[in-house]
Amino acid sequence: MTRTPPVLVNRVPVAAFVVTSAVFHYLGPALAVLLFTALPETGVAWLRIAGAALVFGIWRRPWRIRPTARGLWILLGLGAVLAAMNVTFYLAIARLPLSTVGAVEFLGVLGLAAAGLRTRRNAAAFACAAAGVAVLADIRVAGEPLGFVLALANCVLFVLYVTLGHRAANQPGADGIDTLAASMLVAALVATPFGIAAATPAFTRPDLLLTGFAVAVCSSVIPYVTDQLVMARVRRATFALLLCLLPASATVIGAVVLAQAPTPQDLAGVALVIAGIALHRQHEDEPRRHAPSEAHPRP
Helix, strand or coil, X not given: CCCXXXXXXXXXXHHHHHHHHHHHHHHHHHHHHHHHCCCCHHHHHHHHHHHHHHHHHHHHCXXXXXXXXXXXXXXXXXXXXXXXXXXXXXXXXXXXXXXXXXXXXXXXXXHHHHHCCCCHHHHXXXXXXXXXXXXXXXXXXXXXXXXXXXXXXXXXXXXXXXXXXHHHXXXXXXXXXXXXXXXXXXXXXXXXXXXXXXXXXXXXXHHHHHHHHHHHHHHHHHHHHHHHHHHCCCCHHHHHHHCCHHHHHHHHHHHHCCCCCCCHHHHHHHHHHHHHHHHCCCCCCCCCCCCHHHHCCCC
């Protein structure tokens, strides 16, 4: 069974979904930091994954979908990647500054964007965005070799997330959000043996459970859903370029939420990223999925 998104959702500009994803992408880690003093990183990651699986299960009831053989492999692969990516990310930011982990993470994203360049205009857009990310990224060697190994592993996993997520969003006859929901259930199953024991102190602390649930919604529900809505409408390379907005959003959130005044260097980086995204154009001859209302008849 597939679901057709409301017409109103199809009319929302891609930029609105990208900005929403970017904002919540960093609100989630901000809340997760509050849990690190009470729970190990693996326990926080499990609360995030399990909370998201609960939300998706109630909302989408993904066990009712009947994927094709190829769709099943995408679903299982995405679930395994989500589990590994979330755990690795928290292990990395426990050892390195968030800005460092984010900068390493975007090496893979920039590679995906570069691989899809087809015009001089988009090459210039990529150059602007890449320069902006480089300006914003504060990569420092902190004497933590394990932290950098984990950050590099997270980089690879993030590329796999973008690749598999894009395939999930563009499967003929399937709904990307339903596939995402089912994948999150798989992620919860994969992560449980490694994380549930570390999360047990939260079971008797309603404040920790509530914070963990907020982390799940902010980090693994809202951003991943908006990512699916974007990936259904743009090429993978275009989506990778749009993700360059994330470091810029971190700077803005830091200024607005945490009262961290941006430096002139930060403002220059934000301006370059925005200029690159504004300059980029997806051409009509580039493959993209039809609007959901055209691709899937109503059940």
